[in-house]
Amino acid sequence: ETKLNGYTQIDLLQNRFYERAKYVVDTLRKQGYCYLDDFHGEVTALSILSEVKNLHQREKFTDGELVSSNGNGSMLNKKIRDDKIAWIDGKEENCQTISHHMTTVNTLIRYCNGLIDEYDIEHRTKAMVACYPGQGTCYKRHVDNPNKDGRCITTLYYLNPGWTEEKGGMLKLYPGGSEEAVKILPRLDRLLLFWSDRRNPHEVEPSHDVRYAITLWYFDKNERARFRKKQEEDERKKAILSQQENGSKDGKKD
Ligand SMILES: COc1ccc2cc(-c3cnc(C(=O)NCC(=O)O)c(O)c3)ccc2c1
Numbered sequence: 717e718t719k720l721n722g723y724t725q726i727d728l729l730q731n732r733f734y735e736r737a738k739y740v741v742d743t744l745r746k747q748g749y750c751y752l753d754d755f756h757g758e759v760t761a762l763s764i765l766s767e768v769k770n771l772h773q774r775e776k777f778t779d780g781e782l783v784s785s786n787g788n789g790s791m792l793n794k795k796i797r798d799d800k801i802a803w804i805d806g807k808e809e810n811c812q813t814i815s816h817h818m819t820t821v822n823t824l825i826r827y828c829n830g831l832i833d834e835y836d837i838e839h840r841t842k843a844m845v846a847c848y849p850g851q852g853t854c855y856k857r858h859v860d861n862p863n864k865d866g867r868c869i870t871t872l873y874y875l876n877p878g879w880t881e882e883k884g885g886m887l888k889l890y891p892g893g894s895e896e897a898v899k900i901l902p903r904l905d906r907l908l909l910f911w912s913d914r915r916n917p918h919e920v921e922p923s924h925d926v927r928y929a930i931t932l933w934y935f936d937k938n939e940r941a942r943f944r945k946k947q948e949e950d951e952r953k954k955a956i957l958s959q960q961e962n963g964s965k966d967g968k969k970d
């Protein structure tokens with residue numbers, strides 16, 4: 717290992733991750749969100765963009781359909797989001813640089829985890845590659861994790877070279893639920909991070925050009941375990957209820 721004034725290459729790399737993690741955690745603590753520009757560098761960013769465009773051409777995106785109910789049980793078919801999405805685990809063909817992005821963010825989050833004592837972050841979701849196809853497509857105001865499903869940090873990596881506000885598609889964040897919105901430009905090679913819970917309601921303004929992003933959600937171990945346990949209990953209750961219903965129907969038949 718060539719020593720550069722006493723440091724090896726590895727030391728410098730780890731040091732760089734540590735510095736960025738320190739900045740991210742301090743900023744998340746202060747304002748609930750934080751973004752890093754030139755995260756991978758332009759060459760890698762453009763390579764990720766070409767892999768994402770290739771996914772889009774190969775029709776790997778599905779409608780990110782999410783209906784909202786109007787509270788009295790009937791499902792409104794009101795569209796609250798128009799994005800198209802593809803879930804990627806990074807092993808797919810022609811996704812090598814997307815996979816490199818996932819590994820790099822994992823490393824950053826691992827360093828952040830060492831600095832955040834309120835969460836214990838060990839897992840994340842697959843990568844959600846999202847495309848807003850333009851023509852005014854948007855995503856209404858929402859919270860990513862309103863009901864403790866385990867997700868604690870949302871990371872959004874933007875892939876839109878030369879994006880300007882005239883194209884719309886700004887991410888509007890209401891940090892700390894304040895009415896004072898923060899507008900984030902979804903520019904190429906920008907990594908945005910924010911707490912996934914009710915501290916950060918946000919929306920995607922109508923987009924007038926094709927707009928790509930990759931989302932990774934990171935889980936807090938304990939909140940996720942509690943959520944999974946609750947999910948299993950709900951499944952068991954549902955199974956018992958349907959058995960009782962079938963039982964009572966059989967009873968009526970005799
Ligand atoms: C049950 O299956 C699914 C499948 C996909 C889902 C995608 C989202 C989602 C959440 N937030 C955003 C967002 O805030 N984007 C901000 C930006 O692009 O700047 C977004 O684009 C997409 C939420 C729930 C989902 C459930």
Ligand SMILES: [Mn+2]
Nearest residue numbers: 858859860918
């Ligand atoms: Mn969201």
